[in-house]
Amino acid sequence: MNSVLLPRYRSASRLVTFMNLTPVSRSLICLSLLLQFLYCFLESIFMNVAASVNAPLPIQSQLKKEARYGCSICGCPLLEFVQFIPSDTPGAYLPENMIAICPTHTLKFVQNELSATELSSFKTKPYNRINENKPFALAPELTVNIAKTKFINTYRLLSVDDFDLVTIRKENNSYLLLDLNFFDSQNNLIAVTSENSWTTDKKLVWNVDYEPGYLKIQNKTRQILFEAKIESGEIFIVADMYYSGIPVNITRDEVLFGGIEEGAETKGTTLKNYETAISFQSDKWLT
Numbered sequence: 001m002n003s004v005l006l007p008r009y010r011s012a013s014r015l016v017t018f019m020n021l022t023p024v025s026r027s028l029i030c031l032s033l034l035l036q037f038l039y040c041f042l043e044s045i046f047m048n049v050a051a052s053v054n055a056p057l058p059i060q061s062q063l064k065k066e067a068r069y070g071c072s073i074c075g076c077p078l079l080e081f082v083q084f085i086p087s088d089t090p091g092a093y094l095p096e097n098m099i100a101i102c103p104t105h106t107l108k109f110v111q112n113e114l115s116a117t118e119l120s121s122f123k124t125k126p127y128n129r130i131n132e133n134k135p136f137a138l139a140p141e142l143t144v145n146i147a148k149t150k151f152i153n154t155y156r157l158l159s160v161d162d163f164d165l166v167t168i169r170k171e172n173n174s175y176l177l178l179d180l181n182f183f184d185s186q187n188n189l190i191a192v193t194s195e196n197s198w199t200t201d202k203k204l205v206w207n208v209d210y211e212p213g214y215l216k217i218q219n220k221t222r223q224i225l226f227e228a229k230i231e232s233g234e235i236f237i238v239a240d241m242y243y244s245g246i247p248v249n250i251t252r253d254e255v256l257f258g259g260i261e262e263g264a265e266t267k268g269t270t271l272k273n274y275e276t277a278i279s280f281q282s283d284k285w286l287t
């Protein structure tokens, strides 16, 4: 009995002691508790940032290759690099303690819905390796439909002033590698995908949806959208993007630059080995 009652007695004793303190001492104790709470809160934020790390490019390449260019858990081609076992030395990266996963699964790890043990297990059997019939991939040729025009073996898909907004290449003659540059309407570069490595400001809310053969990246607040869908061995692109504050829109039917349809003359045609599928000049639009 004593062992049960003792802690209660101690708590009551502490409360009496606290009430007997001077107002200044009580304020100091409250301040100390508040600082402890703030520390825990900030620690949780820093854990959020630290979960996905800006790993050196050779390590990113190694982890992407290991995961076959898709999230180790779901196959999504947007990848972040997570240290599921933190390094003892700041700035040191051990690939054996890291995994390539999509932003959705990074968030689940940060929110403790996925454990380090589970990530370690997914690392040994990444999605694209155990689901070889369901990768985000195309073979043998890269065929991309933009509006009603079909482009074969053209990797630079959308550029403005010779700056690439959308590029898709193939790795190992199969897996799709995306290079995407997302500017907002104020001309801020707010997210980048570089050979499937995804980088953005963590304060921005992006919706990344993926199911085999279909990727959707959306920022509703900034009215930005990119969709890539594989149908019958061909990619179909839909996009709402910006460059120099000018909206660039690709629908299933038309390509609009600054709200004006462009490239209508190639609709219904197939073009092969082009250098750039859709290319705009901003000065033409601004004058």
Ligand SMILES: [Zn+2]
Pocket (backbone or CB within 6 Å): 071, 072, 073, 074, 075, 076, 101, 102, 103, 104, 105
């Ligand atoms: Zn995932």
